[in-house]
Amino acid sequence: xxxxxxxxxxxxxxxGRSAVSGGYFRQPFLDAERELAAWFVEQAAARGxxxxxxxxxxQVAWWGPPDHDAVLTGSHLDSVLxxxxxxxxxxxxxxxxxxxxxxxxxxxPRRRVGVAAFxxxxxxxxGQACLGSRLATGAISWETxxxxxxxxxxxxxxxxxxxxxxxxxxxxxTLLAGVxxxxxxHVEQGRDLVDRGEPVGVASEIWPHGRWRLDVTGEANxxxxxxxxxxxxxxxxxxxxxxxxxxxxRLTGQRATFGRVExxxxxxxxxxxxxTAWLDARASTDQALADLVATxxxxxxxRAGRDGTSVAxxxxxxSAAVAFDPALTAGRPxxxxxTQAGHDAGILSAAGIPSAMxxxxxxxxxxxxxxxxxxxxxxxxxxxxxxxxLEGLVGR
Ligand code: HGY
Ligand code: MN
Ligand code: MN
Numbered sequence: 310x311x312x313x314x315x316x317x318x319x320x321x322x323x324x325g326r327s328a329v330s331g332g333y334f335r336q337p338f339l340d341a342e343r344e345l346a347a348w349f350v351e352q353a354a355a356r357g358x359x360x361x362x363x364x365x366x367x368q369v370a371w372w373g374p375p376d377h378d379a380v381l382t383g384s385h386l387d388s389v390l391x392x393x394x395x396x397x398x399x400x401x402x403x404x405x406x407x408x409x410x411x412x413x414x415x416x417x418p419r420r421r422v423g424v425a426a427f428x429x430x431x432x433x434x435x436g437q438a439c440l441g442s443r444l445a446t447g448a449i450s451w452e453t454x455x456x457x458x459x460x461x462x463x464x465x466x467x468x469x470x471x472x473x474x475x476x477x478x479x480x481x482x483t484l485l486a487g488v489x490x491x492x493x494x495h496v497e498q499g500r501d502l503v504d505r506g507e508p509v510g511v512a513s514e515i516w517p518h519g520r521w522r523l524d525v526t527g528e529a530n531x532x533x534x535x536x537x538x539x540x541x542x543x544x545x546x547x548x549x550x551x552x553x554x555x556x557x558x559r560l561t562g563q564r565a566t567f568g569r570v571e572x573x574x575x576x577x578x579x580x581x582x583x584x585t586a587w588l589d590a591r592a593s594t595d596q597a598l599a600d601l602v603a604t605x606x607x608x609x610x611x612r613a614g615r616d617g618t619s620v621a622x623x624x625x626x627x628s629a630a631v632a633f634d635p636a637l638t639a640g641r642p643x644x645x646x647x648t649q650a651g652h653d654a655g656i657l658s659a660a661g662i663p664s665a666m667x668x669x670x671x672x673x674x675x676x677x678x679x680x681x682x683x684x685x686x687x688x689x690x691x692x693x694x695x696x697x698x699l700e701g702l703v704g705r
Pocket of ligand 3: 396397495652
């Protein structure tokens with residue numbers, strides 16, 4: 310007897326949870342996330358589903374024999390640092406529960422159905438968002454990806470080829486070979502459904518977005534004996550750039566965030582020699598995103614000229630606008646919302662796989678934080694919605 314929705318949540322609740330904040334630390338290929346990957350295998354086994362793991366650690370639990378017209382659902386199990394419980398796992402738990410519901414309804418699928426868990430969706434460890442789905446679709450090559458390093462200098466290639474159980478051939482994937490549709494359910498990461506008083510919505514599009522690394526180089530020196538006019542302080546260039554990015558995004562209705570910064574050597578009584586910070590930028594069109602980033606870069610360079618520092622801005626991952634396939638959810642009564650968040654569904658869509666997303670109401674409207682939430686009744690409504698969409702795609 311497979312676990313029901315509430316039991317699955319109870320299984321997952323303690324895994325990778327911080328006793329201090331109540332948030333989750335589920336970075337890819339570390340203990341908590343590997344525990345979730347093992348949980349995924351158990352859930353598949355309890356349902357008699359065959360698990361396939363590709364050469365990157367992405368997992369799919371298959372219902373039905375191989376075919377060339379399969380429908381995939383699911384999401385990811387990793388989290389941002391100190392993230393919420395729902396971003397990712399809600400899509401995987403709901404996928405298993407929707408499959409159970411289809412079986413209860415007596416649906417005999419005429420197409421193969423898979424429950425997917427893509428690795429490193431958040432890019433919290435190796436820096437590339439949606440890394441697992443980018444690898445599975447070929448959007449990034451293994452030669453490039455295997456050299457990505459985490460904060461401790463550990464290369465992705467060494468991790469995947471050494472740690473992931475079930476990986477037959479590191480660096481390759483045939484998981485998506487027969488997949489002709491993908492439906493991802495996700496907790497909403499804003500307040501749109503709260504404001505509308507609706508438990509479930511459907512996504513129209515994903516805003517273009519990306520990550521850029523800002524390297525600012527200055528000159529280390531004594532915090533007391535160095536005259537203010539003699540300094541080359543990269544902290545000033547960084548601080549001014551963060552303010553400029555915020556102002557530009559506010560003025561143009563776009564989004565710009567510096568959420569991560571590393572200071573070298575990070576001492577209280579020394580002027581820093583180097584600051585590395587990451588810009589997350591998102592905009593309503595590809596052109597608006599390009600303009601936003603170009604403006605931030607220009608202002609950083611101007612400021613560096615005044616500070617006696619040097620700057621370099623390097624794109625680490627950029628995703629163009631994605632429009633989801635309305636045919637997959639046609640005729641459904643749910644409100645249609647755009648999203649400013651990235652998702653594996655966007656990567657699959659960009660790779661030519663018709664994709665759709667369902668959102669479940671989040672009463673706090675907060676995400677990437679321990680405050681993220683979804684009520685059980687709304688989660689159950691999400692499962693029914695997902696099962697309805699899947700039944701429409703695979704039922705007789
Ligand atoms: O960062 C994002 O947009 C997503 O939540 N991975
Ligand atoms: Mn996320
Ligand atoms: Mn997510």
